[in-house]
Amino acid sequence: MRLYDPPKRRRWFFRWLGIGVLGLLVGLSTWRNLNPPAGNGDKLKAIRGKAEEIVSSSPPQTVYEDVFFLELQHWNRLERKMYTVQSGDSLSKILHDLGVSAQNLGAWHKESLALCRPEDLKVGDLLEIDLVRGTQDPVRLEIQGEGGERRLFLKQGDAWVCRIETPPAFTLTETALGTIQDNLYSSCVDQGMPAKLIMDLADLFAYDIDFTSDLRPGDRFAVLYEITVGNGRLIKAGPIQAARMNVSGQTYEAYLYEFPDGFRDYFDARGRSLRKMFLKAPLSYRRISSTFTYRRLHPVLKIFRPHLGIDYAAPAGTPVSAIGDGKVIKMGWNGGFGRYVEIQHNGVYRTSYGHLSAFAKGLKKGARVKQGDVIGYVGSSGLATGPHLDFRFYKNGKPVNFLKTAFPHARSIPANLMADFGKKRRELESQLRLTAVAFHGTGESRHP
Numbered sequence: 124m125r126l127y128d129p130p131k132r133r134r135w136f137f138r139w140l141g142i143g144v145l146g147l148l149v150g151l152s153t154w155r156n157l158n159p160p161a162g163n164g165d166k167l168k169a170i171r172g173k174a175e176e177i178v179s180s181s182p183p184q185t186v187y188e189d190v191f192f193l194e195l196q197h198w199n200r201l202e203r204k205m206y207t208v209q210s211g212d213s214l215s216k217i218l219h220d221l222g223v224s225a226q227n228l229g230a231w232h233k234e235s236l237a238l239c240r241p242e243d244l245k246v247g248d249l250l251e252i253d254l255v256r257g258t259q260d261p262v263r264l265e266i267q268g269e270g271g272e273r274r275l276f277l278k279q280g281d282a283w284v285c286r287i288e289t290p291p292a293f294t295l296t297e298t299a300l301g302t303i304q305d306n307l308y309s310s311c312v313d314q315g316m317p318a319k320l321i322m323d324l325a326d327l328f329a330y331d332i333d334f335t336s337d338l339r340p341g342d343r344f345a346v347l348y349e350i351t352v353g354n355g356r357l358i359k360a361g362p363i364q365a366a367r368m369n370v371s372g373q374t375y376e377a378y379l380y381e382f383p384d385g386f387r388d389y390f391d392a393r394g395r396s397l398r399k400m401f402l403k404a405p406l407s408y409r410r411i412s413s414t415f416t417y418r419r420l421h422p423v424l425k426i427f428r429p430h431l432g433i434d435y436a437a438p439a440g441t442p443v444s445a446i447g448d449g450k451v452i453k454m455g456w457n458g459g460f461g462r463y464v465e466i467q468h469n470g471v472y473r474t475s476y477g478h479l480s481a482f483a484k485g486l487k488k489g490a491r492v493k494q495g496d497v498i499g500y501v502g503s504s505g506l507a508t509g510p511h512l513d514f515r516f517y518k519n520g521k522p523v524n525f526l527k528t529a530f531p532h533a534r535s536i537p538a539n540l541m542a543d544f545g546k547k548r549r550e551l552e553s554q555l556r557l558t559a560v561a562f563h564g565t566g567e568s569r570h571p
Contacts, residue, residue: 202256208248214241223252224259230283231264231276241266241274249356271353292353296364298555303342307334311344317360320348324366327377327389330399332370343369345555363389365551378548380536394536394544400468401530402446402494405476405514406435406501431522432475432515439480439510441501445492446474454488460513461505464498473520477513478504 204221218225231241245268253263264276273288299316311321324346325334332338346366351359366377377397381387389397449468453475457463460477464486467473480502492498503510516525536544 200256201253201262204252204254206250206252208244208246208250210246212244212246214244217244217250218252221252222259223254223261227261227283231285241276245269267356269356269358271356271358290353292351292358294349294351296347296349296554298557299344299346299348301344303338303340303344305340307338307344311346316346316348317350317357319360320346320363323361323363327363327366327397328368328375329402329404330397331375331403332368333404336404337370339371342371347551347555365555367555378544378551380544380547382540386534388534390536390544390548392548394541396533396535398533399530400447400533401472401525402444404435405444405446405474406437406441406512432513433525435501435512435514436509437501437511439500439502441510441512442497443476443479443499443501443512445494445496445498447472447494449474449492451486451488451490451492451498454482454486457505459506461507462499462502463505466492466498471519473517475513475515475517477515478502478507478511480504480510 204223206217206221208217215225215228218228228241241264244266247269249267251263251265251267252261254261262278266274268274271290271292273290274285275288276283276285297315299311299314301310301314303310304313307325308318308321311324312318316324324344328334344367347364348361349364350357350361362379363377364379368375376392377389378392379387380390391397445466447466447468449466451464452467452473453463453465455463457477460475462479462482463475463477464479464482465473465475476499478501479499482499483497486492486498501510501512507513514525516523516528518528
């Protein structure tokens with residue numbers, strides 16, 4: 124038996140009543156919109172007519188031209204000539220060679236005063252000149268320096284204005300990884316490495332590697348370095364952050380590290396400076412024509428006699444450097460050695476350099492020289508069949524095989540900085556290994 128529930132029945136009654144009222148209101152509203160009163164219809168027609176009149180009398184909407192179309196029109200009117208400054212160039216010569224009118228030189232000079240100075244050109248500067256097409260008349264001159272600065276001359280009416288701009292620069296980290304094919308220079312260039320850094324790399328390992336006599340096809344290199352770029356140009360190359368070279372099965376490493384006092388240098392994996400008492404050789408990019416031996420046929424005398432040094436065959440005029448700090452104790456003509464220099468490095472070591480074509484300017488007996496200083500130039504003076512350097516190395520007055528002599532390192536990482544150096548070395552090494560995976564597990568790691 125079901126009980127009577129009056130409250131529930133009332134709730135259902137009011138719910139359906141609400142739905143019915145809402146439907147009635149919606150129906151009335153729709154009918155009113157579809158059948159407006161006669162008076163209101165006239166008003167609506169009047170409003171529509173006024174709106175159409177306003178629209179028809181308004182000016183057409185402005186249409187903006189495509190910016191690329193405008194740029195195309197601009198370059199259809201102008202042409203651009205570009206030139207990289209070479210040694211001996213002047214602005215007037217460059218304009219003449221490019222077929223550009225030089226009548227604006229005076230105006231540029233007057234406008235520049237001490238700021239732009241268009242005649243101050245350096246080798247490597249890039250010139251951009253915009254001309255009215257079909258004429259020799261420039262309307263814009265831009266000189267981009269290798270440091271990123273821009274000297275800009277713009278023609279406004281009949282006058283010229285100039286300004287100097289220094290675009291923002293940013294630093295990138297790059298890597299070069301490759302295999303020696305012919306020589307270090309061409310192999311690094313093939314990997315996109317800046318020429319300056321190739322020389323820096325050679326100097327970096329100059330204490331351990333002779334890049335002409337030691338390198339063989341198949342030897343490998345990996346270099347991590349920085350470049351600074353601005354205005355689409357390379358502003359600065361370097362420094363090298365880390366480098367590894369696998370030469371004749373041995374691996375040489377270099378890591379840049381800065382001391383708290385600001386001193387920066389390169390160190391091997393053990394924290395020892397790559398710098399040593401002596402360079403590996405007195406020439407750069409050379410080849411050894413004969414190595415240390417006690418029985419060698421002299422090329423002129425045609426008799427066997429001890430040759431207690433190394434002959435470095437090189438083009439006449441190649442600079443010869445002192446392999447270490449020292450004092451010039453002999454200088455002048457020395458019989459079969461021709462033009463000759465002898466340097467005392469300390470109480471133990473002495474070196475000599477023979478067959479020179481000329482001595483370095485200002486060099487004299489008793490002068491102090493630093494490691495790497497040029498002391499003369501390769502020649503064929505004395506008893507020599509062709510240009511080469513006769514280099515000899517003495518220890519305690521006796522000739523020794525320089526190529527097999529080990530020398531002490533310069534300043535190394537102190538014990539209290541080894542932990543920090545190790546952390547930074549591992550960071551650099553990991554960046555090298557991301558691209559230099561070919562080094563992994565190959566060759567014997569050498570820490571001289």
